[in-house]
Amino acid sequence: MQVAIIGAGVGGLALAQGLKQAGIDVRVYERDASARFRKQGYRIHISEVGEQALAAVLPEVVRRRVIETATHPGDLVAGFDTSLTPTFEQVYPGAGPDTVSAIDRYAFRRALMTGLDDVLVFGKQFTSYAETAAGRVQLTFADGSTETADVLVGADGVGSRVRAQLVPDFEVIDSGIRCIYGKIPVTPAVRGVAPDAFLRGFCFVTDGQGPGAAFAPVLFRTPPEEYGDYLMAVMTGTQAQLGHSDEELFGMAPGDLWGVVAKHVADWHPAIGELVAAADPSAAFPITLRTCTEIASWPTGRITLLGDAVHPMLPSAGAGANTALWDAARLTEALADGSLPEYERDVRPHALAAVDESLRNAKHLFNLDLGA
Numbered sequence: 001m002q003v004a005i006i007g008a009g010v011g012g013l014a015l016a017q018g019l020k021q022a023g024i025d026v027r028v029y030e031r032d033a034s035a036r037f038r039k040q041g042y043r044i045h046i047s048e049v050g051e052q053a054l055a056a057v058l059p060e061v062v063r064r065r066v067i068e069t070a071t072h073p074g075d076l077v078a079g080f081d082t083s084l085t086p087t088f089e090q091v092y093p094g095a096g097p098d099t100v101s102a103i104d105r106y107a108f109r110r111a112l113m114t115g116l117d118d119v120l121v122f123g124k125q126f127t128s129y130a131e132t133a134a135g136r137v138q139l140t141f142a143d144g145s146t147e148t149a150d151v152l153v154g155a156d157g158v159g160s161r162v163r164a165q166l167v168p169d170f171e172v173i174d175s176g177i178r179c180i181y182g183k184i185p186v187t188p189a190v191r192g193v194a195p196d197a198f199l200r201g202f203c204f205v206t207d208g209q210g211p212g213a214a215f216a217p218v219l220f221r222t223p224p225e226e227y228g229d230y231l232m233a234v235m236t237g238t239q240a241q242l243g244h245s246d247e248e249l250f251g252m253a254p255g256d257l258w259g260v261v262a263k264h265v266a267d268w269h270p271a272i273g274e275l276v277a278a279a280d281p282s283a284a285f286p287i288t289l290r291t292c293t294e295i296a297s298w299p300t301g302r303i304t305l306l307g308d309a310v311h312p313m314l315p316s317a318g319a320g321a322n323t324a325l326w327d328a329a330r331l332t333e334a335l336a337d338g339s340l341p342e343y344e345r346d347v348r349p350h351a352l353a354a355v356d357e358s359l360r361n362a363k364h365l366f367n368l369d370l371g372a
């Protein structure tokens with residue numbers, strides 16, 4: 001059996017590792033020009049669900065690489081008002097030396113690519129598929145080339161082209177929330193000004209009215225070649241709260257975008273202003289937060305889906321990547337033992353629970369009610 005995966009994101013790479021380990025012939029087609037094409041350095045929280053899935057699909061050498069590139073585990077989730085008065089705090093003590101509880105997305109993807117040189121094909125933007133008379137699937141790419149496979153897996157994220165063809169009426173909802181993502185390199189000066197909690201775990205700062213901001217440490221066990229420890233900083237709000245239309249936000253140079261964040265925190269606690277001023281302005285970029293409220297479904301055949309392609313969700317439960325990893329582990333099993341219908345049956349309730357949690361959390365974090 002030959003399996004073609006579209007998308008070398010977290011889910012597609014984990015599936016490729018699992019299938020390769022199971023002795024299944026697999027290729028991953030990724031639109032990016034190379035593994036280094038984008039530095040998508042935001043921090044991903046890894047839950048027990050994600051850790052278990054990684055243990056199930058990764059060869060030991062790759063699992064060790066993931067552990068080495070993960071961050072030192074934090075032990076805190078906390079909320080503050082804009083004068084840095086704590087509003088809630090939850091402590092998670094006792095992470096073991098091999099615990100992976102948070103990881104830089106770029107470093108994670110690089111680790112997941114370990115040993116996949118013969119599997120990964122970069123610079124291949126998938127455009128469409130067709131089922132052939134011989135019972136295979138033909139894939140067409142933007143460069144006009146084609147490939148065939150026995151099974152096609154769409155692991156191509158929230159804007160999935162595979163899903164658009166397989167489940168054309170599936171609704172991806174724009175939550176109305178925009179993020180301005182940024183990075184604050186952890187220097188001695190930043191350590192001096194950052195509240196202790198910001199270096200211990202995920203912290204959210206809000207006045208409950210305007211945009212909010214999240215801060216979380218990425219303190220590497222082993223940093224990637226390209227950069228070192230940083231504080232992830234993300235401002236979230238509607239276009240009205242941020243004071244800019246999409247056209248403006250997505251058209252701004254990174255430095256101007258970061259200027260929007262600096263303007264909003266100007267009357268917050270001075271430590272936050274100092275942290276924002278210490279950021280690398282060239283690292284700023286905007287993100288649209290999208291979600292589904294129901295999970296895609298399709299008739300079982302030669303084409304299937306995993307991760308954000310099936311169940312895009314808001315980051316408010318820290319569950320999108322973990323659910324994609326769960327899918328990858330379950331789909332590895334299903335492709336190895338011929339139980340694809342069972343994978344497609346199981347993926348929906350599991351993902352729906354995560355989507356519902358992210359929608360519930362969004363009520364508190366973003367003042368957003370999409371009806372969960």
Ligand SMILES: Cc1cc2nc3c(=O)[nH]c(=O)nc-3n(C[C@H](O)[C@H](O)[C@H](O)COP(=O)(O)OP(=O)(O)OC[C@H]3O[C@@H](n4cnc5c(N)ncnc54)[C@H](O)[C@@H]3O)c2cc1C
Nearest residue numbers: 007009010011031045126156157307308318319320321322
């Ligand atoms: C700010 C932010 C913070 C987040 N934090 C967390 C967190 O803490 N924990 C968590 O679990 N989740 C988190 N998430 C969600 C998580 O990033 C996603 O759920 C996860 O990346 C989904 O993995 P995936 O493999 O399905 O898709 P993706 O990671 O989006 O990968 C899709 C891949 O497909 C490629 N691709 C797309 N179209 C094509 C095409 N036509 N042809 C070829 N290749 C294509 C893309 O280039 C990409 O490499 C966060 C998301 C955001 C935006």
